Amino acid sequence: MVRYDGVGLLLMRQWVAVLTLLAVCFIPPNRADAVSSQVIVCVQCHAALNGQLSQPVRLWQDSIHAEHGITCNACHGGDPMDSANAMSPARGYRGVPLPTTIPTICGGCHMGVVKYYMNSAHGRALGRGGPTCVTCHGSHNVIRASLDLISQKNCTPCHTFDKARQIRTAMVKTDGMLQAIDKRIKVLKSQGIVTDTLEKRLFSLRNRSHSLYHSLDVNLIRQESTHIQAELEKSNGDGGVGTGPLIGILAIGGALLSALLFYVIKKQIN
Numbered sequence: 643m644v645r646y647d648g649v650g651l652l653l654m655r656q657w658v659a660v661l662t663l664l665a666v667c668f669i670p671p672n673r674a675d676a677v678s679s680q681v682i683v684c685v686q687c688h689a690a691l692n693g694q695l696s697q698p699v700r701l702w703q704d705s706i707h708a709e710h711g712i713t714c715n716a717c718h719g720g721d722p723m724d725s726a727n728a729m730s731p732a733r734g735y736r737g738v739p740l741p742t743t744i745p746t747i748c749g750g751c752h753m754g755v756v757k758y759y760m761n762s763a764h765g766r767a768l769g770r771g772g773p774t775c776v777t778c779h780g781s782h783n784v785i786r787a788s789l790d791l792i793s794q795k796n797c798t799p800c801h802t803f804d805k806a807r808q809i810r811t812a813m814v815k816t817d818g819m820l821q822a823i824d825k826r827i828k829v830l831k832s833q834g835i836v837t838d839t840l841e842k843r844l845f846s847l848r849n850r851s852h853s854l855y856h857s858l859d860v861n862l863i864r865q866e867s868t869h870i871q872a873e874l875e876k877s878n879g880d881g882g883v884g885t886g887p888l889i890g891i892l893a894i895g896g897a898l899l900s901a902l903l904f905y906v907i908k909k910q911i912n
Contacts, residue, residue, distance in 0.1 A: 683723065717748075816870055823844050
């Protein structure tokens with residue numbers, strides 16, 4: 643039986659600490675409940691109502707907005723933490739937005755998109771029967787932006803699909819590259835590699851591409867897509883920056899384990 647002196651006990655304690663850190667790393671994180679742990683009174687109240695009054699909550703819960711913590715007050719205003727003032731104009735409550743105000747409200751977050759939209763055929767028809775953001779993206783059940791939105795089903799109720807098909811075709815390659823890099827980032831992260839820089843670059847390029855579509859300018863989309871693809875090619879050649887905490891812990895753990903094993907063997911020989 644090996645008796646540990648001060649050095650052995652220190653190594654053992656350090657190794658236990660490393661094992662504890664590793665255990666913490668492998669505990670699955672709680673899903674960022676899209677909305678924080680705070681109670682959103684709008685959601686709480688409407689979810690308890692019957693029929694159409696609860697439908698907005700049901701639709702919102704599966705939306706990209708819910709996934710990213712965007713709640714009722716972002717579009718409807720009001721105070722989402724105070725039931726007494728949730729619908730108070732003094733707290734910015736605006737109720738159901740007028741169609742002509744929707745692009746401005748959405749543009750509060752999607753600034754690049756609204757700029758292209760307002761200068762497009764869609765934007766120039768605003769207030770005269772033209773489509774707004776919710777026409778294509780939905781209001782409460784807002785879906786993730788993708789090429790699937792550019793479809794016969796979505797476009798032909800208003801016009802032919804000819805121009806939309808050209809725009810979609812011009813964006814297919816870029817969209818495929820964005821998805822490929824997104825998958826690569828997930829692989830790198832699973833290996834404990836820090837990908838913050840790569841993720842920020844991908845986020846920026848994806849936003850540029852998605853914003854570009856709203857111009858409805860086929861030639862501009864083709865031209866800019868070529869530039870975006872060149873930047874994506876460059877990004878695809880870049881790896882993560884540095885190593886993640888998991889790899890660092892494993893390296894330290896490996897060194898400590900080696901030292902501990904050497905210590906035990908040495909004690910047994912002596």
